[in-house]
Structure formats: C-alpha cells, structure tokens
Amino acid sequence: MKVFISGNIAPIGLKQLEDNNISITQWKEERQITAEELVQACKDKDGLISVGPNRIDAAFLNACKHLKVIALHSVGFDQVDITEAKKLNIAIGNTPGVLSSATADTAFLLMLAVSRKAFYLHKKIINGGWKNYEPTPELGIEINGKTLGIFGLGKIGLELAKKCAAAYQMKIIYHNRSRNQEAEKEIGAEYVSFEELLAQSDVLSVHTALTAETKDKFTLEVFDKMKPNAIFINTARGGIHNEKDLIKALEDKVIWGAGLDVTNPEPMDKSNPLLSMESVAVLPHIGSATEETRDAMAKLIVENIVAGLKGEKLPYQV
Ligand SMILES: NC(=O)c1ccc[n+]([C@@H]2O[C@H](COP(=O)([O-])OP(=O)(O)OC[C@H]3O[C@@H](n4cnc5c(N)ncnc54)[C@H](O)[C@@H]3O)[C@@H](O)[C@H]2O)c1
Numbered sequence: 001m002k003v004f005i006s007g008n009i010a011p012i013g014l015k016q017l018e019d020n021n022i023s024i025t026q027w028k029e030e031r032q033i034t035a036e037e038l039v040q041a042c043k044d045k046d047g048l049i050s051v052g053p054n055r056i057d058a059a060f061l062n063a064c065k066h067l068k069v070i071a072l073h074s075v076g077f078d079q080v081d082i083t084e085a086k087k088l089n090i091a092i093g094n095t096p097g098v099l100s101s102a103t104a105d106t107a108f109l110l111m112l113a114v115s116r117k118a119f120y121l122h123k124k125i126i127n128g129g130w131k132n133y134e135p136t137p138e139l140g141i142e143i144n145g146k147t148l149g150i151f152g153l154g155k156i157g158l159e160l161a162k163k164c165a166a167a168y169q170m171k172i173i174y175h176n177r178s179r180n181q182e183a184e185k186e187i188g189a190e191y192v193s194f195e196e197l198l199a200q201s202d203v204l205s206v207h208t209a210l211t212a213e214t215k216d217k218f219t220l221e222v223f224d225k226m227k228p229n230a231i232f233i234n235t236a237r238g239g240i241h242n243e244k245d246l247i248k249a250l251e252d253k254v255i256w257g258a259g260l261d262v263t264n265p266e267p268m269d270k271s272n273p274l275l276s277m278e279s280v281a282v283l284p285h286i287g288s289a290t291e292e293t294r295d296a297m298a299k300l301i302v303e304n305i306v307a308g309l310k311g312e313k314l315p316y317q318v
C-alpha cells in the first residue's frame with residue numbers, strides 16, 4: 001500500500017506507517033504543494049495524508065477517485081468537499097480531541113498577550129523604544145473576573161472555558177448551535193443568544209468550524225455590537241472574521257483589541273496594518289503546534305490510514 005504525505009508529520013507517525021508496511025512518499029519542499037502537483041503525486045497511491053490547506057475539492061477528488069482514504073492532519077475539514085468524497089466512497093479522517101488543550105492554550109496566550117499589549121511592547125524593545133522605567137502610556141486591561149464569551153462551544157471552546165474559569169474566575173457565556181449540558185453543569189456556562197454574546201463579552205473567542213453559516217460572521221456591523229473594551233480572539237479559521245472590517249473596528253476603537261492565530265489569507269503579508277497595532281497579537285496558525293499534540297495527531301492519522309487502506313470504517317471519520 002502506498003501513501004502520499006503532503007507536508008510534515010511527527011516522526012512517530014512515519015515510523016508507525018513503516019511498521020504497518022506502508023510505503024510513503026513525502027512532500028519535502030518549503031512551499032505548499034500546488035493542486036496539480038498533488039493530483040500528480042497521488043496518481044499511483046492508495047491513500048493521502050493531507051497536511052495544510054490543500055483543497056480537497058471536487059476536482060481533486062474526481063482526479064483521484066482511486067484513493068481509498070484521505071487522513072487530514074487537522075480537526076478542521078472546511079478544505080474538503082465531504083459530499084463529493086462520500087459520493088466517490090473516499091473515506092475522510094480527522095484528528096479531533098487530541099489538539100483541544102493545545103489550541104485552547106493558544107487562545108489563552110493570545111487573550112493575555114492582547115490584554116497587556118505584549119507583542120507590541122516586545123517589538124518596541126527590539127526597536128530601541130525602552131528608554132527607562134516609567135509609567136507607560138501603553139496600559140493594558142485586566143482579564144481576571146471578566147466575562148468570556150465563546151462562539152462555538154465544542155471541544156476546544158470547552159477547554160478554553162475551563163482554563164479561564166479556573167485561572168481567572170471568568171464568567172462563561174456561550175452561543176452554539178445546541179446547548180452544551182456538560183459545560184453548563186461543570187463550569188456554570190450560560191447559554192445566550194448571539195446578540196447577547198456580543199453585548200456581554202469582555203473577551204469573545206471564536207471556536208466554530210468555518211462553514212457557509214460562519215463565513216464572514218464577524219463584520220463591522222457585528223463588531224459594532226461589542227463592548228468598546230472587548231477583545232476579539234480567533235483561533236478557528238480566518239474566514240470567520242472579515243479582516244478589512246476587523247482592521248476598521250480596531251482603528252476606530254469600536255473594540256479594544258484582537259488576537260489571531262488564523263488569518264485570511266494565510267500567510268499574512270508582513271505589511272498588514274494589524275501587525276503594527278498596539279493591542280493586536282498575531283500568530284502563524286500554531287494552535288496545535290506542540291511536540292505532544294503533534295505526536296498524538298500523528299497517531300490518529302496512522303489509525304485512520306491503516307483502517308482506510310483495509311477498507312474498514314475510520315476510527316476518526318469526518
Ligand atoms: N488554530 C488552529 O491551529 C486550530 C486547531 C484546531 C482546530 N481549529 C479550528 O477550530 C474549530 C473547532 O474545533 P473543535 O475540535 O472544537 O470542533 P467541535 O466540532 O468540537 O466544536 C465546534 C462547535 O461549533 C459549533 N458550531 C458550528 N457551527 C456553528 C454555528 N453556525 N453557530 C454556532 N455554533 C456553531 C458546533 O455545534 C460545535 O459545538 C475547527 O473546525 C478548526 O477549524 C484550529
């Protein structure tokens with residue numbers, strides 16, 4: 001059985017694939033593989049491990065109908081045409097759960113970094129701007145005891161809510177497609193309408209998938225309904241907020257700050273105005289990027305690939 005890997009996965013995953021007698025070919029270049037190159041690379045393969053944003057759209061799936069399984073190196077699957085894959089009987093697997101804590105940590109890190117203007121002040125030191133100790137004009141705001149609003153209280157949202165309730169006694173409110181009884185019982189999370197979420201959150205963190213419903217959900221009109229001292233955090237997908245509107249909302253002080261692990265497009269251009277704003281922190285999509293989590297993701301990917309190549313139901317099937 002032959003598998004193509006379109007990027008890097010943890011070495012433990014490569015070893016486990018070899019232990020299962022799976023022959024692997026891997027994309028080693030620094031640049032992202034193109035759509036044409038991906039089709040070409042998958043021509044004689046039985047499975048694909050898709051790392052990064054390669055579009056697994058109808059064109060790709062129809063050009064590679066022979067694939068038995070595609071294991072995503074992600075929990076998100078907005079890059080995949082699931083309906084078409086189902087029609088063509090190609091199993092799609094993802095990596096739920098194992099990355100929830102690491103990704104919630106990234107949201108937590110951004111929340112604190114924004115609240116104290118940490119990335120901006122770090123750059124200020126590099127640029128020789130730290131002259132002496134004095135009350136700084138760049139004051140932060142505190143998180144302790146404030147209200148955290150979660151948009152999309154699934155696995156990652158719940159991890160963040162638990163961390164914020166425990167560490168900072170934050171009040172947790174959330175808006176979701178359905179009620180999350182576990183969160184309501186465990187941390188007293190309160191279900192609110194989307195409008196209430198906007199009106200009450202001091203920190204609003206996005207954790208839904210990118211779908212037709214959530215695409216461009218956060219526009220200027222929406223930011224306008226938030227508190228002027230609110231912090232907006234997005235570690236889900238860059239397409240969920242409208243970037244032009246977010247820039248305008250920050251420039252006009254409609255909201256206080258923003259922390260982003262995801263942007264639209266990715267990579268973000270280094271001239272982007274968000275990168276020079278005081279109360280903004282941006283990371284290059286590192287939500288799950290810890291050694292422990294990447295090892296755990298690789299193990300799930302191997303389980304999905306091995307099952308898919310045998311024609312069995314994937315343990316983590318989308
Ligand atoms: N930055 C990163 O590296 C990183 C890492 C992991 C996941 N992610 C992103 O985070 C997303 C969430 O991951 P998860 O494991 O928590 O998924 P999940 O499915 O457990 O949670 C998503 C939640 O959003 C809710 N939801 C979906 N559409 C909604 C809508 N229109 N309105 C309200 N609620 C809605 C769902 O009901 C669910 O509770 C992924 O889809 C992925 O895009 C990013």
Ligand SMILES: O=C(O)[C@H](O)CO
Pocket residue numbers: 052073074075076077099287288
């Ligand atoms: O969805 C995910 O798991 C991350 O964003 C990695 O792509």
